[in-house]
Amino acid sequence: MKKFAIPEGTRDLILGECSVKKALQKEIEAVFDSYGYKEIITPSIEFYQTYQVGFDNVKDESMYKFFDHNGRILTLRMDMTVPIVRVATTRFKDQKPPFRFQYCANVYKVKESFAGKRNEVTDCGIELLGQSAEESDLEILVCACEVMEKLKQDAYTLELGNINFFHSACSDLHLDEEDIKTLADLIDRKSMSELSSFLESLALSEEVQTFFLQLPWLCGDVEVLKEALPYCFHPKLRAIIAGLKELYDQLKELGYEKHITFDLGKVPHLNYYSGLLFEGFVEGIGTSVLSGGRYDTLAEKFGSPMPAIGFSVKLDYVLPVLEKVATKQPSVRLCYPMKAKVKALQKAKELRKDHIVELLQDEAYEDVCVIKEDVR
Amino acid sequence: MSIAIALTKGRLEKETIKLLEKSGYGIESVKNKGRQLVFQDSQKDVQYFLVKANDCITYVQHGVADIGVVGKDTLLEGDKDYYEMLDLGIGKCKFIVAGLQGKSPFDKVGHVKIGTKYPNIAKKYFLAKGMDVELIKIDGSVELAPLLGLCDGIVDIMETGTTLKENGLVVFDTVCEISARVIVNKASFKLKRKEISQVLEDLKESLGENDVTTN
Numbered sequence: 001m002k003k004f005a006i007p008e009g010t011r012d013l014i015l016g017e018c019s020v021k022k023a024l025q026k027e028i029e030a031v032f033d034s035y036g037y038k039e040i041i042t043p044s045i046e047f048y049q050t051y052q053v054g055f056d057n058v059k060d061e062s063m064y065k066f067f068d069h070n071g072r073i074l075t076l077r078m079d080m081t082v083p084i085v086r087v088a089t090t091r092f093k094d095q096k097p098p099f100r101f102q103y104c105a106n107v108y109k110v111k112e113s114f115a116g117k118r119n120e121v122t123d124c125g126i127e128l129l130g131q132s133a134e135e136s137d138l139e140i141l142v143c144a145c146e147v148m149e150k151l152k153q154d155a156y157t158l159e160l161g162n163i164n165f166f167h168s169a170c171s172d173l174h175l176d177e178e179d180i181k182t183l184a185d186l187i188d189r190k191s192m193s194e195l196s197s198f199l200e201s202l203a204l205s206e207e208v209q210t211f212f213l214q215l216p217w218l219c220g221d222v223e224v225l226k227e228a229l230p231y232c233f234h235p236k237l238r239a240i241i242a243g244l245k246e247l248y249d250q251l252k253e254l255g256y257e258k259h260i261t262f263d264l265g266k267v268p269h270l271n272y273y274s275g276l277l278f279e280g281f282v283e284g285i286g287t288s289v290l291s292g293g294r295y296d297t298l299a300e301k302f303g304s305p306m307p308a309i310g311f312s313v314k315l316d317y318v319l320p321v322l323e324k325v326a327t328k329q330p331s332v333r334l335c336y337p338m339k340a341k342v343k344a345l346q347k348a349k350e351l352r353k354d355h356i357v358e359l360l361q362d363e364a365y366e367d368v369c370v371i372k373e374d375v376r
Numbered sequence: 377m378s379i380a381i382a383l384t385k386g387r388l389e390k391e392t393i394k395l396l397e398k399s400g401y402g403i404e405s406v407k408n409k410g411r412q413l414v415f416q417d418s419q420k421d422v423q424y425f426l427v428k429a430n431d432c433i434t435y436v437q438h439g440v441a442d443i444g445v446v447g448k449d450t451l452l453e454g455d456k457d458y459y460e461m462l463d464l465g466i467g468k469c470k471f472i473v474a475g476l477q478g479k480s481p482f483d484k485v486g487h488v489k490i491g492t493k494y495p496n497i498a499k500k501y502f503l504a505k506g507m508d509v510e511l512i513k514i515d516g517s518v519e520l521a522p523l524l525g526l527c528d529g530i531v532d533i534m535e536t537g538t539t540l541k542e543n544g545l546v547v548f549d550t551v552c553e554i555s556a557r558v559i560v561n562k563a564s565f566k567l568k569r570k571e572i573s574q575v576l577e578d579l580k581e582s583l584g585e586n587d588v589t590t591n
């Protein structure tokens with residue numbers, strides 16, 4: 001007998017799972033709608049080149065690739081930010097920003113086998129293009145908090161960081177790119193013993209070494225911003241902390257402060273980020289469920305520079321902690337013998353105004369018969 | 377908030393338990409384990425479970441365990457989606473390149489074959505050396521492979537070197553040093569920061585004591 005399986009890292013969602021996911025998607029989209037974000041649907045496949053321009057250091061083996069009839073390389077889209085920037089810089093070229101776009105689409109990345117990770121996930125998010133940090137960081141963070149509330153009413157954490165905290169620290173040290181990459185990776189993974197031996201090999205001043213060694217630990221509630229100050233050996237670093245503190249104060253005024261934490265050692269792998277970074281966590285899920293940040297230089301690579309920020313929720317990651325949603329509509333079964341088929345369909349049409357009607361042909365019945373089903 | 381710690385079975389198990397005990401954890405139930413798989417700490421709000429090294433990473437990555445204690449060898453070979461926050465300095469050994477006396481794979485002209493249980497580590501090492509080698513994955517008694525002519529050398533873990541010596545193999549190079557590490561799930565670290573930092577602090581403290589006694 002033939003066996004039919006699905007490719008690694010993919011899933012079938014059935015029955016209740018679908019309704020939970022759909023319900024969550026609707027709730028999140030309602031938040032996006034209320035902020036004036038317009039939906040964009042882009043193709044599932046993009047040219048490989050588009051992603052090569054978008055991500056500087058794209059990992060080839062993590063893309064699904066194939067060829068078109070002209071031999072050009074196509075990929076399944078890896079994220080929605082790059083396609084949306086592509087749309088904004090081509091189709092909206094002559095329009096005046098800001099642009100507010102939302103999307104909900106499956107994105108694809110080949111992950112290592114058998115680690116239980118997803119190769120296909122649904123990404124539901126927004127991108128706000130054409131507004132600077134001052135203009136839009138706060139708005140985006142508030143929107144992210146509202147979305148997190150939809151996921152887990154009160155039990156969520158939104159963690160802020162700024163990619164420039166790491167980059168400004170590196171800027172005057174004359175390190176080569178390879179070393180910066182290694183340093184970023186070690187800090188991002190809070191890999192303490194490797195970090196300390198790597199720093200020793202770089203021959204940096206003591207002040208700088210202490211800073212980098214401390215960086216992975218500079219995370220926690222707002223107090224950490226104060227704790228970090230003594231380590232800041234560069235005025236730019238203090239300015240970034242002041243910026244984060246200002247955002248915190250504004251979020252506090254808006255009533256979100258108890259959900260806000262910081263991680264100054266956040267150095268993500270996607271190198272299009274250029275400023276504020278944030279990730280949302282809920283209890284019971286081993287990874288971040290929401291993530292986003294500012295990417296002011298990405299649109300420039302596609303030919304029309306504009307600042308931008310965005311975030312998305314990986315819907316599939318949240319599903320395990322969500323409650324089942326009950327179908328609100330009453331459901332009935334309508335049984336009928338063959339000879340009453342047309343009558344049954346007429347009756348069904350009437351009932352469907354406020355019922356879910358399932359038809360069932362059954363010769364045991366003389367005429368059309370409606371059976372209530374309360375328990376479903 | 378309660379936290380869950382995944383401990384690696386086998387080589388590291390005893391030393392890890394000793395260290396936890398020293399740090400004031402009530403870990404008797406793990407010491408006197410029967411067929412039980414999950415253990416409750418008698419002093420603190422901590423749960424332990426014993427798993428194989430590779431599974432330790434998996435449990436931590438999925439957040440089923442907040443903290444894991446596992447050898448660097450396993451970490452090097454597997455995924456990296458966790459925080460690696462503390463070097464416990466126990467279970468020390470190293471990765472080495474070994475082969476038959478006088479037949480170093482580094483001197484060989486032509487195609488080189490390397491047998492190993494750890495293809496990722498070996499691949500990375502030889503790539504850094506600028507050598508193009510063929511890797512052959514072997515699951516046990518890797519020392520046997522060069523003896524029988526399956527490959528020109530091996531990349532393997534060496535604790536004392538006795539097994540190598542007894543089989544007439546010599547070490548040509550050290551790939552890296554290995555010891556037990558504490559890994560932490562990323563999301564757990566954000567949500568249970570206080571509890572996790574406490575465990576790290578406790579362990580760090582008794583590590584300090586270790587140093588004093590050995591020096």
